[in-house]
């Protein structure tokens with residue numbers, strides 16, 4: 001089965017693409033670990049587990065993308081002095097990227113943390129042993145979405161009320177990754193066929 005020259009030139013990109021997917025899977029593991037850790041913490045406080053909220057997770061990864069180039073210091077992330085939080089001017093754009101309306105996210109909580117290499121134990125304690133622990137120790141919140149980029153990991157808490165549910169404004173679903181994979185498969189089949 002011969003690769004055409006055309007396809008051989010594209011192999012490095014295929015490799016990069018696979019590495020990218022792989023990285024996304026790794027960060028998904030980190031995010032799942034953190035949610036488990038947070039839920040064990042909640043269990044120790046006799047609170048119900050937070051359920052995974054995919055829309056909140058979409059928003060969390062948008063936020064982590066905004067922070068990713070900022071270095072970790074003793075005044076960023078979980079160390080931020082209350083009242084000096086970074087204000088994101090493109091907040092409405094980030095919301096609309098996830099098909100969210102501010103009227104369904106108002107009561108949500110955004111908690112960014114910066115931990116070099118996202119060392120799991122430090123990541124967890126940045127949430128359970130910082131100012132954020134007050135929000136985790138609160139039965140108002142019933143769901144969570146987590147996103148990460150670089151050294152930043154962001155937890156977004158949602159509630160059961162419509163003012164914090166993170167339900168999408170439109171019913172449009174956006175499943176981009178399986179779409180990409182299927183495109184890649186078709187592309188590869190094209191390579192084998194020529």
Ligand SMILES: *[C@@H]1O[C@H](CO)[C@@H](O)[C@H](O)[C@H]1NC(C)=O
Nearest residue numbers: 041042043044045046047137
């Ligand atoms: C959790 O509930 C158990 C049993 O109801 C009780 O013994 C324990 O003290 C509670 N813990 C907290 C932190 O409220």
Ligand SMILES: *[C@@H]1O[C@H](CO)[C@@H](O)[C@H](O)[C@H]1NC(C)=O
Nearest residue numbers: 072073074075076079080081
């Ligand atoms: C943060 O670090 C700087 C220098 O590294 C230090 O001067 C400052 O006191 C620290 N602030 C806090 C809140 O720990």
Ligand SMILES: *[C@@H]1O[C@H](CO)[C@@H](O)[C@H](O)[C@H]1NC(C)=O
Nearest residue numbers: 092096100101102103104169
């Ligand atoms: C958000 O929802 C409110 C009430 O449902 C609506 O009036 C508003 O136009 C929506 N905003 C956007 C940007 O969709």
Ligand SMILES: *[C@@H]1O[C@H](CO)[C@@H](O)[C@H](O)[C@H]1NC(C)=O
Nearest residue numbers: 072114115116125126129130
């Ligand atoms: C949060 O993570 C930083 C690393 O960026 C670490 O130095 C700090 O001790 C952690 N804070 C807590 C409360 O665990």
Ligand SMILES: *[C@@H]1O[C@H](CO)[C@@H](O)[C@H](O)[C@H]1NC(C)=O
Nearest residue numbers: 044045133134136137138139
């Ligand atoms: C959690 O919240 C309860 C009630 O508000 C409080 O009594 C308790 O001390 C808190 N626990 C922690 C570990 O913050």
Ligand SMILES: *[C@@H]1O[C@H](CO)[C@@H](O)[C@H](O)[C@H]1NC(C)=O
Nearest residue numbers: 048051139140141142159160
């Ligand atoms: C939120 O809704 C879910 C599913 O409807 C339910 O299982 C959960 O108990 C509710 N949590 C709170 C705090 O009301």
